[in-house]
Amino acid sequence: MAFPRNVSFTFTLSGVPELGDNQTFLAFPLCVLYTIALLGNSTILYVIHGGEGFRQPMYILLSMLALTDLAVSLTSLPTMLGIFCFNYNQVHFESCLTQMFFLHTFAAMESGVLVAMAVDRLIAIWDPLRYASILTSSVIAKFRLVIVIRGICVVFPVPILTRRFPFCKSHVLLHSYCLHQDVIRLACADTAVNSWYGLIAVLLTKGVDSMFIVVSYGMILWTVFGIKTNDARIKAFNTCVCHMCAVLLFYIPLIGLSVVHRFGKHAAPLVPILMADIYLLVPPVINPVIYSIKTKQIRRKILKVLKQPKVGIPDNGIAVITV
Template sequence: MPRSLRSQPGHGIVALGAVSMADFNASSIPSSTFYLTGIPGYEAIHHWISIPFCILYFIGIVGNCTILHVIRTDPSLHEPMYYFLAMLSFADMGMSLPTLISVLQVLWSISREIEFNTCVIQMFLIHSFSFTESGVLLAMAFDRYVAICHPLRYATILTPQRIARIGIFAVFRSSLPVIPLMIRLTYFPFCHSRVLSHSYCLHQDVIRLVCADTKFNFIYGFVLVTLFWGCDSLGILVSYIFILHSVLNIASWEERLKALNTCASHICAVLILYVPMIGLSIVHRFAKHVSPLVHVLMAHIYLLIPPVLNPIIYSVKNKKIHRGIIHLITPKGMPSSLR
């Protein structure tokens, strides 16, 4: 095996294996491209591994498109809660779709190379939309707080204009701070192996191939993660402290459970995003010597699980969304009592 394909100490690069890479020459990789590994150690069965990936991508795309369509076409869902849910579905698709082509190309053995500019755009979209999703979850927590703690002022506080401003702010707040990180990356020299240890581009993975001082990217990236995830999670926690305080003042247990049940889907969505996100950050920053397979699995869980599970959770837990989906898939001539 060429030396440049071996694992570089301290850089977490995956050895590709002699079975599927026997004919690959590292020196043949153009200086403007990276080489995507895929699933390390399982290159021989990538075609089989692609089946669950295709299923997950299909469920995520169809599920989120269905949520968006139901909210758009059902007038009863034109409420603040469902506008935020539409933003969540949009962010979910923004996280997963940029990687669809590169992941399937690697698993189907069509191409393992990715242009540097394409890689930068992919990283920008993944990180921007993940921060956007975090911001949307914070807005949804505020929505639940207003609905439970100030129900009489709900419509006056969360007006359509204010919701639109929140959505626009979430997008710009998440995308603009990521730009300096990507611009800085374009000026770095890459003199180590150009082999990435995933089937798509992550900043944490690409930065390990740089043979220059990456202190700015490391510190700036850490500050971004801390500010976005830290502040958003803290805001969500504070919202639920106020919600619990308000719910405990309700005399009836039945009404308490009814109020908390409206938050169940949101709590699940928060856990689905934050648990893989925190796990991936910990693995990349503090567990560099664990198996490369762990890095890859965590990266794909972070990428695919939220877009797949969020539509399912909201379809099951939210009665209006559930009815809207049933109405969408039921033949129009069928009596409403049978729907």
């Protein structure tokens, strides 16, 4: 039976089907991951926006990365916790479209932020004396505006194109949240327009972005290898380590997931599920940990906040400062 476009219905989210109906034993590790992601990215935002020494473009862009990671986590959290904590796997069609829009939009924004961070590292190594004069606050503001507008404009047609479909298949989605590729798989209509637009949207965002990042790192490596002293070469390259990790964490699962969805029809069902979960869960968890450990200024600020003196009131009523 096909559901007309004006009839409301729900999708069933799979979680991890191989584990059976009761998947609540995954609730604890999942809550730990979300707690790390939310606290870690919130801490990065607090440290950068609350400190006077974090006005450099690198830190502003890092705060944008933390914000997009935080947004991705908050968008996927309701359905993930619903499945694994409360064994509730139903999602209304309109809610599914909303989640799909925000997930893909924030992913496009994160890809744009990674490009801006690559440009930042390139200028810092290629022309350090003009770094502050090139990446001014107005230039960073334009970067932010372009990243947000591009993400919204590219993804906005996706839920509109998807909403016109009737659905008459099983209504069981492969993942724990709504992805465009997964939803149109269940449509009882020609989905060629959606498939082609989805491919074009990916190429215009992540495809173009990845090319810019590769070119930027090619120029960075060329500049680094041109440095005469070995210590200066290592120091310059170390400034890119965190960003390289963020790029790999974002693009490797994304490329794998896209390939499996489009060409891996005979792959095991667990493969796209695990790759999609890694794609959404791992970067928001690992990115703040890496930047907190590798970035000296952020690490010092976090330790300073943790070591702030606390005021205690003992039984005699006299305030005592403890460290």
